[in-house]
Amino acid sequence: MKPVRSNSSPLTGRCFPWFSIFFLLVCAFINQTLLGAQIQSPVDISLGDRALRFLQMRDYSVRIVAVGSILIGISCGMMGSFVVTRRLSLFGDTLSHAVLPGIAIGFLWVEAKDNLALLIGASMAGFLGVACVTLLKKFSKVRQDSALGLVLSGFYAIGICILTRIQKMEFGNQAGLDTYLFGQVSSLSESDLWGICISLALIVLFMTSNHRELLVSGFDLEFSKSMGLPSEAIQYAMWGLLAFCVISSLQVIGVILASALLIIPAASASLLAKRMSTYILVSALLGAIAGFVGAFLSFLGQRIPTGPLIVVVATTFFLLILFLRPSQGIIVNWLQSRRQSRQIEMENMLKAIYQVMEKQEFSEPAVRMEEVTRRRGVGKDSRAKEIESLIDSGYVSRSYEKNKFAKLPHEQFISLTPKGWENACRIVRNHRLWELYLTNEARYAADHVHEDAEKIEHVLGEETVRKIERLLSNPKKDPHGKLIPSLVDVRKGWLPEFPLNKNE
Amino acid sequence: MTLIPEYDFKKIFFEPWSTLELCIWNGQIILMGILVCWTCGIVGSFIVVRRMALMGDAISHGILPGLALAFICSGSMALGPMWIGSCVAGITCSFCIEWLRFQTPIKEDAALGLVFTSFFATGVLMLGMEAENAHIDPECILYGEIGFTPLAPDLKLGSLRLGNQALWTMGGVFLSVAIAAVVFYRQILISSFDPILARSMGTPVRQVHLGLMLSLSLATVASLEAVGVILVVAMFVFPAVTASFFFDRLSSIVFFSLPLGLAYSIGGFHLAHWFDCSLAASMVVFAGLLFIPCCFLAPNSGILWKITSLRNVGR
Secondary structure: OOOOOOOOOOOOOOOOOHHHHHHHHHHHHHHHHHOOOOOOOOOOOOHHHHHHHHHHOOOHHHHHHHHHHHHHHHHHHHHHHHHHHOOOHHHHHHHHHHOHHHHHHHHHHHOOOOHHHHHHHHHHHHHHHHHHHHHHHHHOOOOHHHHHHHHHHHHHHHHHHHHHHHHOOOOOOOOOOOHHHHOOHHHOOHHHHHHHHHHHHHHHHHHHHOHHHHHHHHHOHHHHHHOOOOHHHHHHHHHHHHHHHHHHHHHHHOOOOHHHHHHHHHHHHHHHOOOHHHHHHHHHHHHHHHHHHHHHHHHHHOOOOHHHHHHHHHHHHHHHHHHHOOOOOHHHHHHHHHHHHHHHHHHHHHHHHHHHHHHOOOOOOOEEHHHHHHHHOOOHHHHHHHHHHHHHOOOEEEEEEOOOOOOOOOEEEEEEOHHHHHHHHHHHHHHHHHHHHHHHOOOOOHHHHHHHHHHHOOOOOHHHHHHHHHHOOOOOEOOOOOEOOOHHHHHHOOOOOOHHHHHO | OOOOOOOOHHHHHOHHHOOHHHHHHHHHHHHHHHHHHHHHHHHHHHHHHOOOHHHHHHHHHHOHHHHHHHHHHHOOOOHHHHHHHHHHHHHHHHHHHHHHHHHOOOOHHHHHHHHHHHHHHHHHHHHHHHHHHOOOOHHHHHHOOHHHHHHOOEEEEOOEEEEEHHHHHHHHHHHHHHHHHHHOHHHHHHHHHOHHHHHHOOOOHHHHHHHHHHHHHHHHHHOHHHHHHHHHHHHHHHHHHHHHOOOOOHHHHHHHHHHHHHHHHHHHHHHHHHHOOOHHHHHHHHHHHHHHHHHHHOOOOOHHHHHHHHHHHHO
16 A cells, blocks of 8 residues: 655655756856857966966866866765765776776767767666676675676776777777776866766756655665655666766766765765755765866876876865864864863872872871872873873972982972862762762672772762762762761861961 | 677687797786786685675775885885885775774775775876886786786896796795685684684684785785786686685685686687787686676576576466
8 A cells, every 4th residue: 555645744845946957057057158268278388377277267178177077076976975875885986987898889889089979888888787786686696795896897897808909990099088097177078068067957956856755765765665755766766867977077087086076075074964965065065176176286287187186185175074073073082082081180190199198097288299109100200290280270289398318309298279179079079979889779899899980980970979979868988988078078178277278 | 990800710719829939928928817817816715705805996996005105116016015015005095994984984885985096096196196207107007918928027046047027926926825825724714704703713813804905915916017906806806706606615616716717817818819909808808708607507596597496486
C-alpha cells in the first residue's frame, strides 16, 4: 500500500525551479558579455604583467578561463557535498577514471576534438563503469573495494591503449588529448563553457526540486523508502548528474584528479557546517575559490597543468580549516586542552600543599617548598615552575628563611593565600567526598577509590557536591579516616592564626 | 590505418620471435612483465583479502611526492633512494588517512580520496617544476614504458657481464617479496582474517600491517618504470580477484597469481603487438579480458550459474 502524500507534508513541498531558470539566464548573460576584445598569445610577458592581465579580465580567453573554473568549482562542490555525505567518494574516483576510454572513442568517432562527441563518449563509458561496479557487487562475490579497483584500472588501461593507438594514427598528432589527463584550463573554449553551464544548471535544478528527498534518502535510506519516496530513481538521477559534473570538469581538472574537486571542498565544508543547506553553500564556495585560484596559478605558470594546482589549493584550504576552525579546530582544541591540563596541575599542587600542611597538623602556616615538590613527585624544575605560576595567579605566597648553615642557599617556604586556601579546601573536599560516595553508595572497596577521585575532583561542580553531601548527610571523615574540610573551614580559614593574618 | 588492424596470426605470433635478436629483445620485455605481475600478484593477494584494494590504489598514488623528492635529491632513478622516498611518502600517506579517519569527523572514504589526490597532485607539481631543469620524464613514472626494458645497462660484477640490470633488480625485488611472503605467511594470514585472535596469539598485527605497506611501496616503485603508478593498481587487484573465483584458500590464491602473471605478460605482449599500442596498458586489458569469462563461468561462484540457479528457484 502506498502512503498517501498530501501537499501539506513538508517532504513534498517543492519549490518550483525558478531559481535554476534564472540561473540559466545568468549563464547566457555571462556568455554574451564574454564576447569582448580578444588579446592573443600572452607569452613572453613577465609574471607580474600576466597576473595583472588575469586579474583585470580584459582578455576574452582569460574571462572564459576564470568563469569556467569558478563554475566548475561550484558544480563540483555542490555535487561533492552529496557524494561525501553518502560516502560515495571513491565511486567518484572510479567514475572519472572510467571515463577515459569514452573520451578516446569519442575522439576517434569524429576524428577531431569535438566537445559533443567527447561528452557522449565519456558519459557512456562512465555509465558503463558504474554499471560494472554495481553488477559486480550485486551478482558476484567480489567486494566493493576490489570491484572499484578493477573497474578503475581496467577502464583506464583500455583508455590508455586506445590513446596510444590514436597517437600512431595519421590524425592523432593534433589531438592534445593528454590535457584530459591532468587538465589544462587555457584550452577551455566557449562551447566547453556552455557544457559547464548546462551541467551546473541541471545540478541546481535537481537539487532545488528534490532537496527534501535528497536529504531524507541521504541520511536514512530505509526511512525514505518507508515514506514512499522514489529513492532508487533519485539515486540513479544522482549518478547521471555526477557523471555530467565530472565530465564537464575534465577539461579543467583532468581524469586522474577529478574526484579531488568533489571530495576536498565538501570534506572541508563538513568541518564547518552542520545543516545540509549551509553545507552545500560552503562547499560550493570553497570549490569556486579553489577553481579560481588554481586557474590563476596555472595561467601564471603557463605550462603547468591546472588539475594538480586546483587540488593543492583546495587541500591548503582544507588544512587551514582543519587547524583553525573556531569551535573544534585542532589549534583551538590544543590550546583548550593545554589550559585545562595547566588548571589540573595547579589544583594538584594546591592539594599537595594542603596535604603537607595536614601532615604537620596545621601547626605551621607555611610549608617547605621541598616537601611539597617531593610530595608531587617527578622533576623538581617543572614543579618549581608550577609554583611560580601559582604565585602569579595569587594562590600562594613565598617567603625565604635563612638556613641554619650559612653556606647553603635560603630555604623557600610557601603559604596559601585566602584564595588559594579556599581552592585547596575545595579540591581536597571534592576528592574525599567522592571517595566516600564510592565506598558508601557505590560499594567500592576503600583501596580502589583513590584513582577515580583523583580524576573527578577537578570536574565536580558545586551542585553535584551539594547533592553528594545531602546524600551522605554531611560527613566529617573520608573512608581513610581523614577529615573532610567543611564549608565553614573554607570560609573561616580553619585555624585562627592561619596564613590569612600573615598575608594581611 | 584503422583502429582495429587486421588480425594476422603469423604477424602477431611469429614475427616477434623470427630472429635471435628479436627473441632476446622481446624475451626481456616479457620476462620483465612476468616479474612485475608476480611481485604485484603476491602483494596484491594479501591486500585484496584484507579489503585494502583501494588502500593499494591510494598508496600507489601517494608515493609520487616521495619519488619526486628522492629524484630531486639524488638526481637519479636508482631503486635505493626512490624506494626510501616512496616508503616515507607511502607511510606518511597511510598515517594521514588513519589520522583523518580517527581524529577528525572526516569519513574513511573521503579521507582516502582526499589524502591520495593531494599527495598525487603535489607529486605531479614537483615533477612538473623539476622537468624544466632536469631530464626526468614524468610520463615515464605515470604511465611506465615496459618496452624500454632491454635498453637498461648491463649489470656488471667485476669484469663479468650478467645481463640486463632492470631485470636483475626486478628479480631481486620479486625474490625478497616471495621470501617474505613465505616466511611470514602465517602471521599475515591470521592478522588478515582475525586481528583480535592474532593479537591474543602474540602476532604483532601493527608490524604486519606496516610490513605489508612497505612491500606494497617496494612493489610499486620497482614496477614503476615498467607500468606506471596508475596501472600498477590493476596488477595488484586483477590476479587476486580472478584467482578468488576458483579458490578459497589464501595460499592457493597467491600461487594461482603466478600462472596468471605469466598469461598476462605473454597475452598482453601479443595484444600490444597486434594493436601497436602501450604494452603495459594492454597487459591490463588482457587481464580484464581474462577476468570477464572467469567472472561469469567460474565453477562455484560464476555469475551465470548464480543466475540460472536463481531462475530455477523462481520456478
